[in-house]
Amino acid sequence: MNKTNVKQILKERFGFDSFNPGQEETIQALQSGKNVLSILPTGAGKSLIYQIYSYLINKPIVIVSPLLSLMNDQVERIRYLGSSNVVAINSEHDWKERKSILSNLEHYRYIFISPEMLNQKEINQSLAKLNIGLFVVDEAHCISKWGIDFRPDYLSLKSNLKKLGNPQTLMLTATASKKVQDDIIKKIGIDNCSRIIESVNRPNIFLAVQKTETEMDKQSNLIYLLTKLKGPGIIYFSSKKMANLMSDMINLKTKLKSAPYHADLSNSDRFKIQHQFMDNELDVVCATNAFGMGIDKSDIKFVIHYHLPKDLESYVQEIGRAGRNGQPSIAILMYSDGDEQIALNLLESSFPTERDYENYNKHKFNYLDEQTKRLLDFYYQHGYSESQIKQIFKENHSLKVKDLYKLVDYINYVGCRRKFIQAN
Ligand code: ADP
Ligand code: MG
Numbered sequence: 341m342n343k344t345n346v347k348q349i350l351k352e353r354f355g356f357d358s359f360n361p362g363q364e365e366t367i368q369a370l371q372s373g374k375n376v377l378s379i380l381p382t383g384a385g386k387s388l389i390y391q392i393y394s395y396l397i398n399k400p401i402v403i404v405s406p407l408l409s410l411m412n413d414q415v416e417r418i419r420y421l422g423s424s425n426v427v428a429i430n431s432e433h434d435w436k437e438r439k440s441i442l443s444n445l446e447h448y449r450y451i452f453i454s455p456e457m458l459n460q461k462e463i464n465q466s467l468a469k470l471n472i473g474l475f476v477v478d479e480a481h482c483i484s485k486w487g488i489d490f491r492p493d494y495l496s497l498k499s500n501l502k503k504l505g506n507p508q509t510l511m512l513t514a515t516a517s518k519k520v521q522d523d524i525i526k527k528i529g530i531d532n533c534s535r536i537i538e539s540v541n542r543p544n545i546f547l548a549v550q551k552t553e554t555e556m557d558k559q560s561n562l563i564y565l566l567t568k569l570k571g572p573g574i575i576y577f578s579s580k581k582m583a584n585l586m587s588d589m590i591n592l593k594t595k596l597k598s599a600p601y602h603a604d605l606s607n608s609d610r611f612k613i614q615h616q617f618m619d620n621e622l623d624v625v626c627a628t629n630a631f632g633m634g635i636d637k638s639d640i641k642f643v644i645h646y647h648l649p650k651d652l653e654s655y656v657q658e659i660g661r662a663g664r665n666g667q668p669s670i671a672i673l674m675y676s677d678g679d680e681q682i683a684l685n686l687l688e689s690s691f692p693t694e695r696d697y698e699n700y701n702k703h704k705f706n707y708l709d710e711q712t713k714r715l716l717d718f719y720y721q722h723g724y725s726e727s728q729i730k731q732i733f734k735e736n737h738s739l740k741v742k743d744l745y746k747l748v749d750y751i752n753y754v755g756c757r758r759k760f761i762q763a764n
Contacts, residue, residue: 349395350388354421360385362538367393369534370474370510377480377511377525378536381660383636386512387414390476391421393510394449399473402451402507404458406482406491408432411452414478418450428452429463442466455493458500472507477528480511484523485739492718498529517653517764544663546670547757549750558676562586562646565672566594571623573642576649576658578686580604580628586646587626596623601631632658638665644672648683651743652750652764675751683744691733692716697726 346367350356362380366389369376380386394401405411411428418426427441427448445451445466457463477483483494501509509530516524525533550565552558562575577583580602590598599613599622610630616622618637625631629649643662649655655673663669690712692700700716719729746764753760 346392346396349392353395354388354391356388362536363389363392366510366536367396369536370508371396373508375509375511375530375533376536377513377516377521377533378538379513379516379521380536380538382514384514384538386478386514387417389512390474390510391418391450393474397473400446400448400451400470401474401476402453402467402472402504403476403478404455404494404497405452405478406455406489406494408454410478411454415450415452423449426450426452429457430454431457438463445470455491455497459493459496464500464503468504472504475501475504475507475509477509477511479513480524480528481513481516481520483527484516484520485736490715490736492715492722495527498527501528501530515653515657519764520653541758541762542660542663543758544666544668545659546668547659547761548670548672549757550672550674551751552674552676554676558646558674559586559589562644562674563589563593565644566590566596566624569642569670571596571642572617572620572637572640573624573644574631574640574658574661575624575626575644575646576631577626577628578647578682582646583626583628587624590624590626598622598624598626601625601627603628603630629654629658632661635661636664637661639667640664640669641667642670642672644674646674648673648675648679648744648747650683650687651740652747652761653743655747655750656761673751680744680748684741687737687740687744691737697730 346364350359360380361384362378363385366376366378366380370389370393378386378389390401390403403414405414408430411430415426415428425448427450429438429441429451430453433441442463443466451467453463453467458467477494477497479489482489482491483497484490501507509528511524511528511533513524521535550561552561575583575586577586580600583600583602587598587600590596599616601610601613605613613622613625614631614635617625618635640662643659645655645658649658659671662671692712700720716729719732724732750757750760750764
């Protein structure tokens, strides 16, 4: 299949005139028979890659997806585009529906499946009978303990791929440091894998760090900065209280119009603020990291971090919201001595304590963040003992502490910051 044909499919089947960066390169690598790890930013159109490839090979494609909601969303979007030969195998079906799906698998172009379902013998055996054209691992960073959303059930992908006869594999993710990339490839157990990377370097974002001695200096510095900068911009805080406080101060002392955004606000308030920001009725949002996912505003001129983000990878993702229109923009990381202690305390509080385990076992309820709770649910449901779970969290904790200190290294780095990010 040649280049014009691929363009033609893009136009005729999907209605797009040109590829986004990384899409065509990935399709070409797949066409040459390689396994590919493709790292493209959120919104780059990763799904389109396997959708186009499916028209080139005319064999069924199996897509592993970590969340029911993501899976259903994809299925709906494909149906909307006019393909009805798509199915999702997940815990929502009863055995009768499942039986009927499994006996008709060869009729589907796209088969979405959760990693747990792939583990089930009956399902695995039915899939093994197919002539699978491509095996896609969506959100592939979930396989790495160093990734931001580690999903233990992704670890069985390697043995399941083997049972399926090691079909050609495409791994997709938006976030992967060098370390996570290597880990993904190792854990999935694929050699001769090409990597297509289209995310990290954003040359139009100027990278700066501003150190101050005390918290008071930091506050007045921020206000001073905002008299010089033009919006729209985002300022990230790790504390909701501080986000409220500084937002008030910005409204009082600068010409910029600001509002806070965090989990304590009602859904309707958050919705309102997001829209005011999109419509340029607000210059600044003082936010926690709850703000950002799904925010696609192209003219954001600055992203300031008042507190340290979780790690370098989250930092890169958060500042990546600036300058999507290609215009010069700036990312400023503010730091005063000892800030890492705040981050360490926060990290500490996101791990289960003895009380949390007790509470969890008694009431299946705790005050942990979503991700930790999900992991705890998973481990208990899969028969891990409490001491095994504690060991896993302990390892995870020390990894996260390391990642935090990597960020401190970035702050203290004297060479080119862009190079530091790319090397890590
Ligand atoms: P990702 O998984 O990379 O975050 P998606 O696959 O969900 O992104 O696609 C995001 C949006 O981009 C979708 O609405 C999709 O239709 C659109 N899209 C994909 N490829 C292109 C393209 N070449 N040109 C324009 N829009 C595209
Ligand atoms: Mg996606």
